[in-house]
Amino acid sequence: MTQLQSIDPTQGSGPWATVSRNIEKWFDAKAANRALWIFISLFVVIWTAFQIISYQSIDLRDDLTEIFAWSRHPSAGYYKHPPLAALMAAIWFAVFPVADWSYHLLAMLNSALGLIFVDLIARRYLDGDKRLLVLLLLLLTPFYQFHGQRFNPNQTLLSAWPMATYCFLRAFETRAWIWSIAAGATAALAMLGKYYSIYLVVGIVVAALSHPARSAYLRSPSPYVSTLVGLACIAPNLWWLLNNGTETLAYVWQSHGQSSIEILFQKTVLYALGGVAYVAPVLAVYIVAARPNLRTIKSIVWPAIPDRRMLVVLLAVLLILPMLTAPAFGLVLTPLWTMSAWFLLPIVLLMPERIEVTRRVAVFIAAGVLAISVLMVAAAPAVAVARFVDEENNMFARAYYRIVTAELASVWHRTMGRPLTIVVGDFHTSLAITFYDSSHPDSIPDFQRHAAPWVTDERLKREGWAAVCINFDMLCMAEADRLAGQTSDAAFVTYKARKSWLGVKAPPLQATFLLVPPRP
Numbered sequence: 001m002t003q004l005q006s007i008d009p010t011q012g013s014g015p016w017a018t019v020s021r022n023i024e025k026w027f028d029a030k031a032a033n034r035a036l037w038i039f040i041s042l043f044v045v046i047w048t049a050f051q052i053i054s055y056q057s058i059d060l061r062d063d064l065t066e067i068f069a070w071s072r073h074p075s076a077g078y079y080k081h082p083p084l085a086a087l088m089a090a091i092w093f094a095v096f097p098v099a100d101w102s103y104h105l106l107a108m109l110n111s112a113l114g115l116i117f118v119d120l121i122a123r124r125y126l127d128g129d130k131r132l133l134v135l136l137l138l139l140l141t142p143f144y145q146f147h148g149q150r151f152n153p154n155q156t157l158l159s160a161w162p163m164a165t166y167c168f169l170r171a172f173e174t175r176a177w178i179w180s181i182a183a184g185a186t187a188a189l190a191m192l193g194k195y196y197s198i199y200l201v202v203g204i205v206v207a208a209l210s211h212p213a214r215s216a217y218l219r220s221p222s223p224y225v226s227t228l229v230g231l232a233c234i235a236p237n238l239w240w241l242l243n244n245g246t247e248t249l250a251y252v253w254q255s256h257g258q259s260s261i262e263i264l265f266q267k268t269v270l271y272a273l274g275g276v277a278y279v280a281p282v283l284a285v286y287i288v289a290a291r292p293n294l295r296t297i298k299s300i301v302w303p304a305i306p307d308r309r310m311l312v313v314l315l316a317v318l319l320i321l322p323m324l325t326a327p328a329f330g331l332v333l334t335p336l337w338t339m340s341a342w343f344l345l346p347i348v349l350l351m352p353e354r355i356e357v358t359r360r361v362a363v364f365i366a367a368g369v370l371a372i373s374v375l376m377v378a379a380a381p382a383v384a385v386a387r388f389v390d391e392e393n394n395m396f397a398r399a400y401y402r403i404v405t406a407e408l409a410s411v412w413h414r415t416m417g418r419p420l421t422i423v424v425g426d427f428h429t430s431l432a433i434t435f436y437d438s439s440h441p442d443s444i445p446d447f448q449r450h451a452a453p454w455v456t457d458e459r460l461k462r463e464g465w466a467a468v469c470i471n472f473d474m475l476c477m478a479e480a481d482r483l484a485g486q487t488s489d490a491a492f493v494t495y496k497a498r499k500s501w502l503g504v505k506a507p508p509l510q511a512t513f514l515l516v517p518p519r520p
Helices: 015-032 034-054 062-071 084-095 100-122 130-138 153-174 177-193 195-210 214-219 222-256 261-278 280-290 294-301 306-329 342-350 359-393 398-416 427-436 457-463 474-484
Strands: 422-425 442-445 465-470 491-497 509-516
Touching (some): 015 130, 034 100, 034 359, 062 427, 084 100, 084 177, 100 342, 130 280, 153 177, 153 222, 153 342, 177 222, 214 222, 261 306, 422 474, 474 509
Parallel strands (some): 422 465
16 A cells, blocks of 8 residues: 655745645545545646647637537537537537637646546545546646647547546446446447547457456346447437448548558557657656566556456557557557547556555655646746747648638628628638637638538528638639639639737738628
């Protein structure tokens, strides 16, 4: 069990003594669960502040604006991904304003929800300071703060996978109907986040079969209730796939397929190495803090207690199975996809009872994580400047999204006397206009009609539409010219701008608008 070496909060003075005393009190509050909520509150406040400040100079990524565009039209599926991220955004923006800060808050709350369920899993296997160390170690990875900001289908798994895992563990342990239903529903939720969650479903099955109590579990109604509930929850998306699956498969193949055997092998190796690199700080801190010997490492890899061994099996399947299967289908893996699996690593590392982490070491780790978080907020203005300067190499002109949106809206209103409801054009700018224009027009990114099936020919004629092309995008301009040739009353407008922020000037931008009026 964890051995605690207390630090007398009355000893010493100065900033470190004050911080250590407060952290000591935080660890002592864990029994009443106050420590968890203090941790979650600080996490959300600190990292939402970092995101808001560091993104002041540029606008949102297309990951986020595309999810927002989808959220305007709730559906059982979309041409790239299943619907969970869009449905979450639809619920969120039905309550909160459509603004950058609001989106950042949603992303950090999603990460926080994942950390809460990690804690629920951790307390089943760990006690003492180890439980809180799990959360601290996870914040040494970039997943929950930096990558967590990019709210898209990958990021939904940060919360969905721990949630589904916890419900499965409770269902396996109790066989209770409520937990069996929850296990099926949350596994379906993970699948509705991203189809990559099939690995979680397979991992849960393998983990259950690896446990000595598998026979009792399989003889109970629990696994069958979970399966039926999961299928029922995912049925609308399965029906959507039957009717629209070719689009999704085409997107997957175009984005991650079409590679030679050599490239597949190289990418799989990079997937493994990159995944380990993401958690290298966790491993380094753990080795220094716990100093595991060979016997301890063996107990980590294959615990003697079946409940703990099941968790190790699940983690192994989540990390290894993609490497064995995805290349067989010609699909390239990326290290970032390990993000959703690593939440189990700190729990597995700290499970052996012979692992000893003193209170003094735990305080140092907590102070280090807190210091990193505070320093990142302090550095956020510099990060904002660096992002603005980087626009010189950014052909997508994220510094200009709001400016272009405001100009297009103004020109459209002056010309047409009605709100803009449909915009087409280059992928990034058209989606940004959907988010930043107060009327939130539907967008057809890259002129791909299948990406916005809710924009019909009848709507295009009745409502009119605008196209936008940025910085002499020849492909975009050629398509705009082709569309302009189909109508006699289309008008081209050229707009030039140059933005400066805190004395730093971004490269100049030129936008071309094509305005097509409504036709009775």
